[in-house]
Amino acid sequence: MVIGRARSAAGVGNRRGWAAARAGALRWFERTERRLVAASAVLAGVAVLLGVLGEVAVRERGALLDDAVARRGASTAAALDVYRALADADATSLNAVVVEAYRVGDERKRYREDLFDATDALRATASLAPEESSARRVRKLLDHLPEYSRLVEAGWGNSALNQPVGTSYLGQASSLAREVLLGEAQELHHEQATALSNAQLAAGRHPWEVYAVGAVLLVLLVLAQIYLARRTRRQLNRGLLLSTALVLAALITLGVSVNLAAGHAADSVDELDGVIAPLAKARNLARIADGDEVRILVFPKVGDVGRLRDGLDALDREITAARTGGGNQQRVDKAATALVSWRTAVAPLLGNQNPPLTYPEMSGLVIGTAQAAHAQRFDEALTDAITWHTADAATSTAAAKGSLADTDLVFAVCVVLALVSLGWGMWPRIREYY
Amino acid sequence: MRRFLAVLVAVLTLSGCGAVVPTPRPPRERPVVQPEGYRDPAVTFPPVPGCPTPDLSLNPAGLAAGTKLALNRIRHWNGRLVVGLSQTTRLFSSRSLGTGELSGFEVDIARRIASELFGEPLLSDDARLHLVDMPTGGRLYSLDTAENQNARLLRPELLEIPTVDLVISNVKISCTRASSYGLLFSAPYLSTNTGLLVRAGDREVRSPDGLGGRKVCSGTGTTDSSEMIEIRDQQSGSGKPAVIPVSVADTSECLMLLQRGLVDAIYSDILVLEGFRLQDPSTVLLPYRSPGASEAGIAMSDRDPDLVRFVNGVLDEMRSDGSLAAAYDRWFATVPDRLPIPVARYSD
Incomplete structure (x- = not known):
């Protein structure tokens, strides 16, 4: 009972305290000069907030684009190199046992260079993309590469002695490449490419929180102008007017810069997703198709011919996708022409020939000079197109970064000048009342 | 001076407690790569029905x-x-x-x-x-x-x-x-009949009984694989250490697994095994022969x-x-x- 009374007394006391404070505040604001001081403080506070948010927004976007240019672009390219080098190694490891004796050395050298390139690209990816998911994939690839190399070298050694067990080693190596290595490399590239696109899209996103604070500041400035006009019977306060114009200028500068950056970033993302991605996929599929041809020759399995046929069809689709995605006409046409020649050359492998092709006939199709040149020409045409579009996409990313150049400085100067103008406009009026 | 020393000791002790301890590298194992279709243990396929005239051809x-x-x-x-x-x-x-x-x-x-x-x-x-x-x-x-x-x-x-x-x-x-x-x-x-191929120097092995607890490779779905599964079941039934039958899609892959140390023996047609032995002189075809042909x-x-x-x-x-x-x-x-x-x- 005693506690209840004490609580009740405390509640009454609190309510009285709040009422007294409110009355005191209202009394304080009864005087105009105090209202002007308070309004100035609020305006200055919101202007500072706008300045801070604007700076952060511009710098964040700049950092994202810097990251896209310096890190994500490089890690995406490195991940793509990993895939290409491994797919090429798969094809070359098999080529090395079926080509004429004088070409064996070249094929082996190319395979070893592919493995070096893959490892080197993995090292680059590991340093540029240390995120857990990418690191896990890099680790898995690095774990399996020594075993892959051992299997291929053992396969070559045995095949050179005409030991059929060499085929088992090479078959196992090829399965490892296709089922583990290429799958991981593809995922790694996908992660990096997605991160690159996301970074660019995020950099081109408008800073709506800055616009909102800017809008609030503009409304407050207009209200302050109206209040001053009523109190001082002057038409316009020049300081507030200048401050309003500077805030508006800061917001317009920011909006235009981000808009330009968004346009360039979108161009880059469109090129990455619409052209480079299908071209890169086509190049990877082509390396796999090249390997499929030799597999049919070295260790045929049911389903191999169908897989090769599907792979070549997929190449057609990817080239068409790159063309409709805005690929450079001349370069894409060159790749398409090389693909048609390749398909024509290997057509006998794809049909159910009667009589079936003999080994010399098949090996002529798969490793003969003319066929090898078709696959090679297609690969070169795609590499040329990918290199050209990658450079173009990087230029767009750099242009996006350029669009934001000095925006932070202009924004900061405008906001600081707006603050000075605010003081210039409000201080004489406050002083008049004191 | 004493206070100073006490404070110094306390600071040094606390800084020692907070020092970064290097994280030990987690233990990792080398991945083992097996061929496509590798089965460990091998499984039995449906028994083949009997045949009234098993080996009669046209005159x-x-x-x-x-x-x-x-x-x-x-x-x-x-x-x-x-x-x-x-x-x-x-x-x-x-x-x-x-x-x-x-x-x-x-x-x-x-x-x-x-x-x-x-x-x-x-x-x-x-x-x-x-x-x-x-x-x-x-x-x-x-x-x-x-x-x-x-x-x-x-x-x-x-x-x-x-x-x-x-x-x-x-x-x-x-x-x-x-x-x-x-x-x-x-x-x-x-x-032909079936035999065992092992690495040379595996002196304890004379027959499947010497391969208790070790892996024996055959082709998936072959009679050889089924026989090895049967041998394992007999060994388990009589309380002996049982072989571990494993199988691969193509018997020729067994030699690769033997060379890589992933299996300890191959159980197959002895003529095929001789082809394996000639490819790898470090292997030996045992005198053991299966009863059937x-x-x-x-x-x-x-x-x-x-x-x-x-x-x-x-x-x-x-x-x-x-x-x-x-x-x-x-x-x-x-x-x-x-x-x-x-x-x-x-x-x-």
Whole structure:
């Protein structure tokens, strides 16, 4: 009972305290000069907030684009190199046992260079993309590469002695490449490419929180102008007017810069997703198709011919996708022409020939000079197109970064000048009342 | 001074507590890469039903009386004999990938059949003999039979298997195969039993009983694999340490696994095992032999009975002129305790 009374007394006391404070505040604001001081403080506070948010927004976007240019672009390219080098190694490891004796050395050298390139690209990816998911994939690839190399070298050694067990080693190596290595490399590239696109899209996103604070500041400035006009019977306060114009200028500068950056970033993302991605996929599929041809020759399995046929069809689709995605006409046409020649050359492998092709006939199709040149020409045409579009996409990313150049400085100067103008406009009026 | 020292000690102690301790590298294991279709442990496939006339083929004497549709097709319409072979079974039929040359016991038989068919000896590059590599997992679908045509309708990927006139690829004669694929077998040209191949120096091993707790490799779905599973069950039942049967899609992969130390023995046809041993002198074929024996025949379509009779006639000739035995000796001379070439048995 005693506690209840004490609580009740405390509640009454609190309510009285709040009422007294409110009355005191209202009394304080009864005087105009105090209202002007308070309004100035609020305006200055919101202007500072706008300045801070604007700076952060511009710098964040700049950092994202810097990251896209310096890190994500490089890690995406490195991940793509990993895939290409491994797919090429798969094809070359098999080529090395079926080509004429004088070409064996070249094929082996190319395979070893592919493995070096893959490892080197993995090292680059590991340093540029240390995120857990990418690191896990890099680790898995690095774990399996020594075993892959051992299997291929053992396969070559045995095949050179005409030991059929060499085929088992090479078959196992090829399965490892296709089922583990290429799958991981593809995922790694996908992660990096997605991160690159996301970074660019995020950099081109408008800073709506800055616009909102800017809008609030503009409304407050207009209200302050109206209040001053009523109190001082002057038409316009020049300081507030200048401050309003500077805030508006800061917001317009920011909006235009981000808009330009968004346009360039979108161009880059469109090129990455619409052209480079299908071209890169086509190049990877082509390396796999090249390997499929030799597999049919070295260790045929049911389903191999169908897989090769599907792979070549997929190449057609990817080239068409790159063309409709805005690929450079001349370069894409060159790749398409090389693909048609390749398909024509290997057509006998794809049909159910009667009589079936003999080994010399098949090996002529798969490793003969003319066929090898078709696959090679297609690969070169795609590499040329990918290199050209990658450079173009990087230029767009750099242009996006350029669009934001000095925006932070202009924004900061405008906001600081707006603050000075605010003081210039409000201080004489406050002083008049004191 | 004492206070100063006390504070110093306290600061040093606390800073020591907060020092970064290097994280030890987590232990990791080297990944083990197994071939596609590797099974550990191996599993039993449905038992093969019994066969009323397991090894009876068509008598070549009946050739003169019957029609010769298949022979006419091969000799006159197509002008070529298409033979399906393996290219990875040493001693039977294997190819030098560099030169493309095929050689082996079965290649010799194929050449002799073609020579008899066209009435003259054929050179190794004669276009009238097409030697075609059979894809793994599909060699018997390459014969033109009603059963295989139905299978191709159900599994379109089988359409890519080339069509051949004969398959000579160490095909074990079985009624199940004959009825499943619509085949006719020639009279057997080879008889063999099963043995064990281990690494040289594995002195404790004489038979499957010495391989308790160790991995023994066979081809998936083969009689060898089923036998090894049966041996494991017997060993477990009698309280002995049991073998661990594992299997792979293609028996030739077992040698790779043995060389890589992933299995301890291979249980298969001793002639195949001898081919493995010759590829790797660090292995040894044990004297152990399974009690049963199996026979290999040339597989043909049941639509081509005249071809079956003709092939049997050629094999009979090879038996009588000693060329079959000579080829057998030439390729398998190093195999200890090998079974003799089986006699022909005909149903008519």
